[in-house]
Amino acid sequence: MPKRIAAFGEVMMRLTVPGHDLLAQSSMLSYSFSGTGVNVASALSRYGHDGRLVSRLPDNPLGDAAEAYLRKLGVNTNRVLRGGAYIGMYFFENGFGLRPGRVTYSNRQESSFNTAPAGTYDFEGIAGEVDAAHFCGITLAMNDTVREAMKAFARAVKERGGKVIFDCNYRPGLWGDEGYAKAKPHYEDMLRLADIVFMNEKDAIHVLGLPTSRTSREEQLEELIPVVAERYGLQAAAGTHRSIQSDNRHSLKGYLFKEGAFVYSDLLSFPVYDRIGAGDAFASGIIHGELEGLEPQRTVAFAAAAGMLAHTVAGDTPMASERDIVRAMDQAVRDVER
Numbered sequence: 001m002p003k004r005i006a007a008f009g010e011v012m013m014r015l016t017v018p019g020h021d022l023l024a025q026s027s028m029l030s031y032s033f034s035g036t037g038v039n040v041a042s043a044l045s046r047y048g049h050d051g052r053l054v055s056r057l058p059d060n061p062l063g064d065a066a067e068a069y070l071r072k073l074g075v076n077t078n079r080v081l082r083g084g085a086y087i088g089m090y091f092f093e094n095g096f097g098l099r100p101g102r103v104t105y106s107n108r109q110e111s112s113f114n115t116a117p118a119g120t121y122d123f124e125g126i127a128g129e130v131d132a133a134h135f136c137g138i139t140l141a142m143n144d145t146v147r148e149a150m151k152a153f154a155r156a157v158k159e160r161g162g163k164v165i166f167d168c169n170y171r172p173g174l175w176g177d178e179g180y181a182k183a184k185p186h187y188e189d190m191l192r193l194a195d196i197v198f199m200n201e202k203d204a205i206h207v208l209g210l211p212t213s214r215t216s217r218e219e220q221l222e223e224l225i226p227v228v229a230e231r232y233g234l235q236a237a238a239g240t241h242r243s244i245q246s247d248n249r250h251s252l253k254g255y256l257f258k259e260g261a262f263v264y265s266d267l268l269s270f271p272v273y274d275r276i277g278a279g280d281a282f283a284s285g286i287i288h289g290e291l292e293g294l295e296p297q298r299t300v301a302f303a304a305a306a307g308m309l310a311h312t313v314a315g316d317t318p319m320a321s322e323r324d325i326v327r328a329m330d331q332a333v334r335d336v337e338r
């Protein structure tokens with residue numbers, strides 16, 4: 001049955017340098033609008049749910065363009081407010097071979113979303129309208145007012161019996177020096193409120209400071225995720241392990257931990273066209289499976305295939321339909337469809 005899911009987060013204007021040029025070389029940029037909340041609300045809408053964004057855009061032609069773009073992505077914009085002066089931006093340079101891709105943020109703290117004063121949003125009203133709400137560690141990294149708003153919204157959803165979904169999405173560049181120490185208490189607050197969490201052992205070790213006696217990533221994951229789930233009372237935790245080869249291929253394996261057991265997707269290996277937002281595609285697949293009550297094995301396979309497909313499309317926002325994903329789950333490489 002379709003569900004109503006709110007995603008709380010900033011709309012970012014993505015400015016992409018064409019091809020594999022550097023900003024210093026190119027005189028052209030193409031723009032689109034994204035952000036973790038946008039990506040998740042859009043993907044869930046594509047799977048038949050009502051994905052609504054809770055955000056704030058400037059009341060000017062940039063805000064108009066962003067809102068029109070969100071509608072094209074299928075996002076319900078009824079709870080997108082107008083106010084403030086700027087939209088957050090990031091510049092993206094595609095990597096090639098051994099040169100990694102690069103993201104440079106601009107005007108983020110000045111954005112309409114990040115300058116919204118306390119009391120801007122009707123969180124109680126929104127919480128009463130939805131089955132679940134999605135939050136992410138990128139938003140948590142912004143400033144105290146945004147952090148307080150995020151926690152207040154999560155509390156309102158929880159108090160009304162909705163599911164709280166939290167994607168750790170730790171971005172070292174956003175937390176600055178001593179980032180882990182600054183982030184930890186806020187991550188702990190969100191984990192206490194959360195039902196479904198996206199994370200892997202890196203979050204547990206570095207952000208939460210949990211000790212591990214194991215050396216391989218897989219063993220660390222299996223040791224630490226049950227500890228986190230128990231400590232914070234999580235319904236489910238999920239995430240991916242990614243490995244990167246030098247020939248522009250990545251490998252991805254998804255996991256889902258619930259009711260004391262791990263299930264894993266196959267190890268998927270694929271060439272990468274655009275990597276940004278793939279984590280949001282995986283997360284949306286898990287959220288869909290959990291909200292629909294799918295078998296854990298099916299959910300993690302669906303989410304991993306959604307994540308894989310997101311690497312094949314330009315832009316941050318997953319564009320695959322449920323049908324596309326189910327077809328990709330058999331991993332056969334197909335000829336053009338005509």
Ligand SMILES: Nc1ncnc2c1ncn2[C@@H]1O[C@H](COP(=O)(O)OP(=O)(O)OP(=O)(O)O)[C@@H](O)[C@H]1O
Binds near residue numbers: 168200203277
């Ligand atoms: N330096 C770090 N310290 C702590 N945790 C990290 C660090 N880098 C990544 N993580 C965590 O590892 C997990 C996977 O992160 P990664 O950056 O690979 O994202 P992803 O989910 O594959 O993709 P996306 O960038 O689309 O979200 C996330 O839960 C993230 O919070």
Ligand SMILES: O=C(O)C(=O)C[C@H](O)[C@H](O)CO
Binds near residue numbers: 010036276278279316
């Ligand atoms: O909000 C940000 O920081 C972004 O970089 C926007 C992207 O859509 C997001 O990171 C994808 O997960």
